[in-house]
Amino acid sequence: MTTNEIINPNNLVYTKTKVMNDTPMHYCPGCSHGVVHKLIAEIIEEMDFQDKTIAIAPVGCAVFAYKYLDIDWQQAAHGRAPAVATAIKRLLPDRLVFTYQGDGDLAAIGTAETIHAANRGENIAIIFINNGIYGMTGGQMAPTTLLGMKSSTSPGGRTVELNGNPLDITKLMAQLDGTCYVTRQSVHTVGSVRKTKKAIRQAFENSMAGKGTSVVEVVSTCNSGWKLSPAASNDWMVENMFPAYPLGDLKNL
Amino acid sequence: MKGNEAIAHAAIRCGCDGYFGYPITPQSEIMETLMELEPWNTTGMVVLQAESETASINMVYGGAGCGKKTMTSSSSPGVSLMQEGLSYIACAELPCVIVNVMRGGPGLGTIQPSQADYYQSVKGGGHGDYKLITLAPASVQEMADHTVMAFDLAFKYLNPVLILADGIIGQMMEKVVLPPFQPRMTEAEISEKCPWATLGKPANRKPNVITSLALQAEEMETINLRLQSKYRKVEENEILYEEFSCEDADYLIIAFGITARICQKTVEMARNEGIKVGLLRPITLFPFPTPAISNYADKVKGMLTVEMSAGQMVDDVRLAVNGRVPVEFYGRMGGIVPAPDEVLAALKNKVVIK
Numbered sequence: 001m002t003t004n005e006i007i008n009p010n011n012l013v014y015t016k017t018k019v020m021n022d023t024p025m026h027y028c029p030g031c032s033h034g035v036v037h038k039l040i041a042e043i044i045e046e047m048d049f050q051d052k053t054i055a056i057a058p059v060g061c062a063v064f065a066y067k068y069l070d071i072d073w074q075q076a077a078h079g080r081a082p083a084v085a086t087a088i089k090r091l092l093p094d095r096l097v098f099t100y101q102g103d104g105d106l107a108a109i110g111t112a113e114t115i116h117a118a119n120r121g122e123n124i125a126i127i128f129i130n131n132g133i134y135g136m137t138g139g140q141m142a143p144t145t146l147l148g149m150k151s152s153t154s155p156g157g158r159t160v161e162l163n164g165n166p167l168d169i170t171k172l173m174a175q176l177d178g179t180c181y182v183t184r185q186s187v188h189t190v191g192s193v194r195k196t197k198k199a200i201r202q203a204f205e206n207s208m209a210g211k212g213t214s215v216v217e218v219v220s221t222c223n224s225g226w227k228l229s230p231a232a233s234n235d236w237m238v239e240n241m242f243p244a245y246p247l248g249d250l251k252n253l
Numbered sequence: 254m255k256g257n258e259a260i261a262h263a264a265i266r267c268g269c270d271g272y273f274g275y276p277i278t279p280q281s282e283i284m285e286t287l288m289e290l291e292p293w294n295t296t297g298m299v300v301l302q303a304e305s306e307t308a309s310i311n312m313v314y315g316g317a318g319c320g321k322k323t324m325t326s327s328s329s330p331g332v333s334l335m336q337e338g339l340s341y342i343a344c345a346e347l348p349c350v351i352v353n354v355m356r357g358g359p360g361l362g363t364i365q366p367s368q369a370d371y372y373q374s375v376k377g378g379g380h381g382d383y384k385l386i387t388l389a390p391a392s393v394q395e396m397a398d399h400t401v402m403a404f405d406l407a408f409k410y411l412n413p414v415l416i417l418a419d420g421i422i423g424q425m426m427e428k429v430v431l432p433p434f435q436p437r438m439t440e441a442e443i444s445e446k447c448p449w450a451t452l453g454k455p456a457n458r459k460p461n462v463i464t465s466l467a468l469q470a471e472e473m474e475t476i477n478l479r480l481q482s483k484y485r486k487v488e489e490n491e492i493l494y495e496e497f498s499c500e501d502a503d504y505l506i507i508a509f510g511i512t513a514r515i516c517q518k519t520v521e522m523a524r525n526e527g528i529k530v531g532l533l534r535p536i537t538l539f540p541f542p543t544p545a546i547s548n549y550a551d552k553v554k555g556m557l558t559v560e561m562s563a564g565q566m567v568d569d570v571r572l573a574v575n576g577r578v579p580v581e582f583y584g585r586m587g588g589i590v591p592a593p594d595e596v597l598a599a600l601k602n603k604v605v606i607k
Contacts, residue, residue, distance in 0.1 A: 052453045054319070057464075066462045072451035074318045075464035076311065077341050083308040084315035088451075090299045091271050091321050095453055113311070116304035 017041045019050055023067045030230025032220035033062055033129060035187040039197045040100075040127065041069050043204060053096045054088050056081040058110075060102040061135040079110020082117035085124045089207075096204055098125040104134045107143040107169040114169065121178030121212035125203035128170065128215060131222040132241060139225035143167040146244055151225070166244060170217045174250035180212035182251040186219045186242075188234040211253070219245050256396040256422040259429050260326065260352055261286035263400035264298075268437040269350075270321035271299040273312035275331060278364040279420040280354035283326045296437055306331040310338030310351070317347035318463035320443035320450030322404055326352035328420075329370050330361060332378075339413055340379030344465035344476065346483075348407035350400065351385070352416045354423035357561075357588035365588025366420030368510060371565035374417050375539040382477055384484045385415040386491065387538040389509040393427035395536075401432045408446070410487055417538060419561065421511040421590065493536035494545055498524065502531030504604055505549050506596070507570050508559040509535045516559050518593035519600065528605060538566070546573035553578060555604040559596055560584045579604065 005011060019041035027033045044053055050071055057065045059078035066073035076084045081099035089097040106114050106128050117124065133151055134140040141151040141158060144166050148157040158166070174182040181203055185196040196218055203214035219241050221233035228236055254262070261283050264272060274284045284302060292298035299316075303309035309325045316323035327335065332353045342349060353374065357367035374387045386406050388399045396418060403414040443450055451461045467473040495513075498520050499505065508516045513534035523530045533549065535542050549556070555578050558567040564582040571580045583599035585591045 050453075051455045054451050054453060056315075063466060066460070066464065070454065070460050072454050072460055073462045073464075074315060074451055075462065075466055076314070077337055080307070080311035080314075080338070083303065083311035084318075086301070086308075087271060087273060087299075087312035087315035087323065088319055090301065091316050091319055091323075092452065112304055113308050116308065 017045045019045045019070055020068060021070050025068060026064055027061065028224045030221060030223040030233060031061070032131065032187050032218060035193060036127065036129065036196070036218055037065065037068055039193070039200055043197065043201045044071060047201070047204060049096050049204075052094070054092070056085050056097070056099040058099070058101040058105040060105050062100055062102060062129065063136070065100050079105050079108070080113055081105065081110065082113040082122070082124070082126065086117050086120070086122045089122055089124050093123070096207060098127060098204065098207070100127045101129070102135070103128070103130045103132065103142045103144040107167050111169070115172070115176070118173045118213040118215065119176045119178045123207050123210050124213060125200070125207045126213065126215045127200065128217040129220045130217050130245060131220040131225070133222050133225040135222045135225050143169070144245070146240060168245065170215060170245070171250060173215050178213050179215060179251060180253045181206050181214040183215070183249045184217040184219060184245060184247050186237070186247060188221070188237060217245070219247065254393065254429060255282055255424055255426050256390070256393045256418060257282035257354065257424070258286045259393050259397040259431070260400050260416070261290065262431050263397040264324060265290060265292045265296055266432050266434050267401045267404055268296065268322060268435045269298055269324055269404070270437055271301070271316045271323040272325065273301050273303050273309040273316070273323065274325050275303050275306045275309050275327065277328045277331045279356060279366070279423050280326050280328050280352065282423070283352065298437070306334040307338065310335040310342070313349045314338055314342050314345070314347060317342065317349040318345070318451050320438070320447030320452065322438070324350040324352070326354065328354050328356045329358050329367070332370065332373070336373070336379035339385065340381055340383060341465050342413050343383035343385065343480070344381065345463050346411040347413070347463065348404070348411050349413050350403040350407055350416065351413060352418065355417065355419045357586065363588040364420065366511065366590060367561050367586070367588055368419055368512065369562035369565065369586065370417065371538065371560070371562060374415055375541070383480060384487070384539050385413050386410065386487060387415045387417050389417050389536060389538050390422055391510050391513050391534060393422065393425065393429045396422060397429050397431055406491065410483060412483065412487070417510070419510055488540040491537060492540045492542050492544070494542040495534045495536060497532040497534070499531030499533060499549070501529055502552070503529040503554050504531070504600065505553045505556045506530060506532045506559060506600065507535070507546065507556060507566070508532065509538060509566065512559050512561055512591070515591060515593055516596055519596040522593060522597050523600060528600070530600065541569050541573070543569070543573040546570055550574040550577040555579045555581065557600050557604045558582050559591065561590065562586060
């Protein structure tokens, strides 16, 4: 095949979504954030919602999510994204409003905002990246850090006595009457990426149909924080994270 | 009606899009009145009881970022919880209105009136260098008028505006002329007036991003310089104050809010005794009426600042006077309201004899 044949639009088999721009990402190689960003961008393009979407960025590694997706963004204070999203969706009910949050943001400092937005059944989607560690600040213990898992603030491994138990906040949210769809996915294989895309699309469609709060947890890797290679991180996640945070729908009304 | 109720009515009438609040005495009537009036059925205004003041100020952030007229209200301990959000809103340069119906502190304190949140209101309150435009109503009428004015200033300067009232003005009943109805802004009007608003990115513009983050120090300093030049403009253009019997005054009382109403009586009592005293009431606390007070430093023999606190605004009066005449202070704390004769005694003992 010649170069001219390759670049002929008729022979095009894949193209980057126009909702994603060309800004080089600050994420570490092997990080799950980039994959999830791409899925969200593709879904927004497929739904033709670029002009109707307002997203809320968290504090954490994804604080700069607004640099990569060409949609309107608000960057919230640490943990407050569901409160910010609540007001936007109530004031602009015909818009797609979603938050993009990590485990520290959503399940530690923002627990109250997360639980109450979900319990009110705000018509928003919450995309929850759970890698069991604080990535941006340098690998400290998160609410979802597993027992025995080492971090810079649990150097001997997390223990119940010293640090308390890991928090399965997604399970908690599934109990609330305000949530309509609560699912846990991953992006470590082609199959899992496809499932996650389907889940996020359903969450967005639920929001627009006014069905209540949808939560998509993506069990993710942080190879820098975990101090493993990207490939070893995937294996470690399957062996250790999945038993604690099993994949699948927790609720789908 | 009550001062708190006047704020609720004025908010609906001036085209407010959203109120987000959390109950706390002595201001809960604001949200109660809004819930009773159900403005979502008339003007389309959203009213929501949040899970905390932390949530409500961040809801205001979200709404303001969409160019909507949003507000919250609380009392001292609740406003302390909002300081994080206010710092973000000030840095992101979003227009919104916050009402603080002050009660006595520190801590959980009391539900009785106080003015001890002056420092928190005019000196920043949260982290970083920022200012809230701060209005100090002294009547139920001004509770209504300042609500309208606060939104105008907020959108003029893209800055949070604080209405700093106290438990007396919130609770007391007076006659009030409510402002005329103005329609809420349409989305087309918001797009035109607030081109930065996050309403969804149409094909013909770049994404709008509401943020207070700039990791590069040079970039963050540029943001700070822009904020400071805005605050200087506010100081040049927006100072408001009121004078009573100041023309021939030998002495000057300076007081804001309900304390100024009390001191007006003191002025009458003093003048009946032949003491020529006037009253200057700052209506804006930031910007502070520094030039007016400075002028009086060359005309009067002494000044008395009266506050329901341990003495906070008195610092700004002394900065304006810069040592030219004695500036004394009288105040009560923890929810106690000073009586006019107490203030008169303080005036005689601290200022007139000197």
